[in-house]
Amino acid sequence: MDKNNLNNIPKDLFVPLVRKEDTSDRISTPSRTFFQDAKRTLFNNKPAVFSMILILFIIIMSIVGPWMNSFGSDEQDLKRAKMPPRVPVLENVSWLGMDGTLSGTFQGKDVQQATAKANARFDRKEEFIDIKVINKGDGTRNSAEVKATYHIYEAKDMKDTYFWFGSDALGRDQWTRLWEGTRVSLIIAFVAAVLDLVIGVAYGGISGFYGGRVDNVMQRIAEILVGIPNLVIILLMMLVLKPGIISIVIALSITGWIGMSRIVRGEVLKLKNQEFVLASRTLGTSNGTIIRKHLVPNISGIIIINTMFSVPGAIFFEAFLSFIGLGIVPPDASLGSLIDLGFDNLRLYPYMLVFPAIVISVLMIAFNIVGDGLRDAFDPKMHK
Amino acid sequence: MTREKLLEVKNLQKHFAVGKKNTIKAVDGVSFDVYKGETFGLVGESGCGKSTTGRTIIRLYDATGGEVKFAGEDVHGKKNKSELLKFNRKMQMIFQDPSSSLNPRMTVLDIIAEGLDVHKLVKNDAERKAKVEELLEAVGLNREHATRFPHEFSGGQRQRIGIARALAVDPEFIIADEPISALDVSIQAQVVNLLKKLQKERGLTYLFIAHDLSMVKYISDRIGVMYMGNLVELAESDELYNNPIHPYTKSLLSAIPLPDPRYERTRKRISYDPTVHDTDGEFELREVTPGHFVRCTAKEFERYQNEQKNK
Secondary structure, three states: OOHHHHHHOOHHHOOOOOOOOOOOOOOOOOOOOHHHHHHHHHHHOHHHHHHHHHHHHHHHHHHHHHHOOOOOOOOOOHHHOOOOOEOOOHHHOHHHOOEOOEEEEEEEOOHHHHHHHHHHHOOOOHHHEEEEEEEOOOOOOOOEEEEEEEOHHHHOOOOOOOOOOOEOOOOOEHHHHHHHHHHHHHHHHHHHHHHHHHHHHHHHHHHHHHOHHHHHHHHHHHHHHHHOOHHHHHHHHHHHOOOOHHHHHHHHHHHOOHHHHHHHHHHHHHHHOOHHHHHHHHOOOOHHHHHHHHHHHHHHHHHHHHHHHHHHHHHHHHHHHHHOOOOOOOOOOOHHHHHHHHHHOOOOOOHHHHHHHHHHHHHHHHHHHHHHHHHHHHOHHHOO | OOOOEEEEEEEEEEEEEEOOOEEEEEEEEEEEEEEOOOEEEEEEOOOOOHHHHHHHHOOOOOOOEEEEEEOOEEOOOOOOHHHHHHHHHHEEEEOOOOOOOOOOOOOHHHHHHHHHHHOOOOOOHHHHHHHHHHHHHHOOOOHHHHHOOHHHOOHHHHHHHHHHHHHOOOOOEEEEEOOOOOOOHHHHHHHHHHHHHHHHHHOOEEEEEOOOHHHHHHHOOEEEEEEOOEEEEEEEHHHHHHOOOOHHHHHHHOOOOOOOHHHHHHOOOOOOOHHHOOOOOOOEEEEEEOOEEEEEOHHHHHHHHHHHHHO
């Protein structure tokens, strides 16, 4: 077909173009909800995942731990008091400190005096004490030095007994008490978190949503409550209630939720004037539906993060109260009261402090890292 | 020809209390009528009360004073639930910010169907979905977009979703509160043309609020110019552009840039000086030439009329 002939193309050669399906506006990426996105970001955050596993492990241990050996948490026996930790297999690794021996260095003007001091310290059971001379000394004061290792399990004729984390001043098994204490601490933390959630969210939500005079009155009440120091409330509570879980929980429930309520109020104030809420109003949506469908889904992320951060706060508050003797009372244990007992014996029996201190530190750090991870996950700017 | 008045706004006032003593008179006695099937443009600088006027008309704010009548019925009077719902169906709003006007946690399907759910316009999920897809196509979106979330869309697409949401309840009157201000210029034209197309197809009436004068002129039949909570001039759009009377309107029009260097070189900004006005006598919206209203005192009114005659 030459160019001059273009006008003479037979009409029947023209066929209408079959309209293909419009693909121009199609979005090819998979559709993800906000929570799917958040979950992905969270699980890509390795420290947060590790911390979650740690928390889960501690929770499981606090449930099954006390049953893993035959000791009860309140079985007192002064004969086996202050036994050092001893764990099967691990007892052969000398540097771990799990071999069931007590050791210390003693000084004197000569080796004999130093050894005598060591014997006096370790119940005078010379046959079970290994003495290693570090420094012979020259007769002047404290110039000689010996290292004494006391095989206390053999000395007390308890070769087949294993206190994994040692025993405390009353001969109770530390392992059992530690996990029971962790359980108490966790229960208080979760109750505090739930109270935070229920009271804080409801209070802040109502205050923010209705605004005006309601908001004004509610915020003044919250300010008065937050002005009362927690410790004063706890001390006053002692007049009415016995120290224990209930009084700690009540003290936390009086003021603990105020931070949460303020954050929720702020969010609600911000959201309720967003255009999508206004649009919903112009459509005639009722208040209840607006709260349920528009406000709650948009603040749920912040609520979850805050709950996560309130858990370590509550754990610490409980430990603090128990440490100063206003919290959990014996024979019940909590991480705080265990640390308190360990603190009394810090110089001579450091293991009494170390184990509960490690557990509470790990718990608090793990909760904080998970909270951080959640904050990143719920921040839409962090989503990739 | 007498046209049917769809919306009558009479001396509408909306004051906000600031502290105990001060009030801000955001809207201070605005009166205008919107006829059925037309587009009424409302322009003015930021903070002059355009959006407040729109929101007060649709009951997002309670009016401090004045009256709004929609199809002869008072909008702000006490209403029971079913009356309110009926009103909500007739009047809808398109919002300014496409990113905040859609709930980020809801799918497009749920966003658009919100009105259908509230007014129980559909019987089952299949019908609901069909209706939403029909609306999506009416605003130029793909029906597969229904399952998506707002953050997956561009500004223009989001604004279309906002329009579809307003259309879901089959309104007669739509208040478009700066629907194009947050959009890219190339997208603005698309959205405005969509609004025009929908107006033709569905016989809608618009109250178009904007500060972009050229866009307002393009879409509006009549334009009202607002300044400090008052309507200062109201006329047919061509008349207003070709023959502005109020000094503020003149100043506003002088600020429109044109993509023409020769014109731009000679364009002179007229700044508005409120002291030029006559201070004794009541300011009122007076009809200087037929259909052209200017807010002025009696003295100014005479002067304006003489100026018009001598033209």
